[in-house]
Amino acid sequence: MEFDRIQFYVENAKISSDWFVSHLGFQSTAGYSNSQTRTEIVSSANVCFVLSSPLTVASPAASWLKFHPPGIADVGFRVKDIELAVARAAAAGATILEPIQEELTAAGCFKRAKIAGWGDLSHTLVERIGENSLLPTSSKLPLFATIDHVVLNVESGDLLSAVSWYQKILGFEPQQNFDIQTEKSALRSQVMVHADGGVQFPINEPASANSQVQEFLSAHRGPGIQHMALQTADIVSVVADLRSRGLPFLPVPPTYYSQLRQRQNYLPADWQAIAASEVLADWQEDSPAAMLLQIFTQPIFAEPTFFFEIIERRATFVNGKQVQAGGFGAGNFRALFEAIEREQMKRGSLSLDIKSG
Incomplete structure (x- = not known):
């Protein structure tokens, strides 16, 4: 399994497309309209976003935006056998929103179906036959190569149910889990990973009434995608760009960096550039050169909901074998949590009275 196209519902598809091109270095690759919806497609290597906005109240985008601010409405997954994937989902109780359809394009043939996900989220399942990429490539070197992970926020008390749902319906398995609590707020997180392809899909729930997850849920008006990580091979230069x-x-x-230097014996050659870029860094104890480097944008829409993560997973050789930074570093997770807390305090949405859930 791999990530496929990601569907955003936005207020103005053309303005959003221009923003992705100007601020994230994506390419505008297509644009079209039907009687209800305007759609723009932007891409960066294997990352493809479909941006749709309503032209009439009958548009699916209008129905979604009536209840939620702009954000991700559908996370697409590429599967090897769509008949098997849909049959498994249906047998496990999934709601099939669109049955399997087959389409022929200039790039090849693909089959797709859509199932209801958690909350108002949906998942389009795609089997691509004879297609080497989502969209034509460009001679220009892209800033991002692939989607590293996508994060879902759910209501308090729903984490275990959501984990079970994604296990039964789509075949994800629990991996790392985190319980983060500061003096101000708390959350719980379970990282879900698909055995076939390694797609990572963390799920968070609030563990305090003023948690940043709860702030998202309140602003988004229900569960939804909090952020997406775009993977790059050179985070320092990409962040500068x-x-x-x-x-x-x-x-x-x-x-953060002074404490990290005291905790770690290993420092990479570009440590000063990493610190100057305000990129979070974590190491694996048995292979410190396999670093996990992460940085997070401010929310990209008007409300404190969806944001992007930029991530680099560095690799090294241990005993002749290549080792790449995997999973999610606990230090970086807490640092992100505290960074969002500081933004919450600026917005006035975080008090010091935490009530664990």
């Missing part, structure tokens, strides 16, 4: 385009990131205090 994105900052020059005007993309704002969550700030990281200098104390």
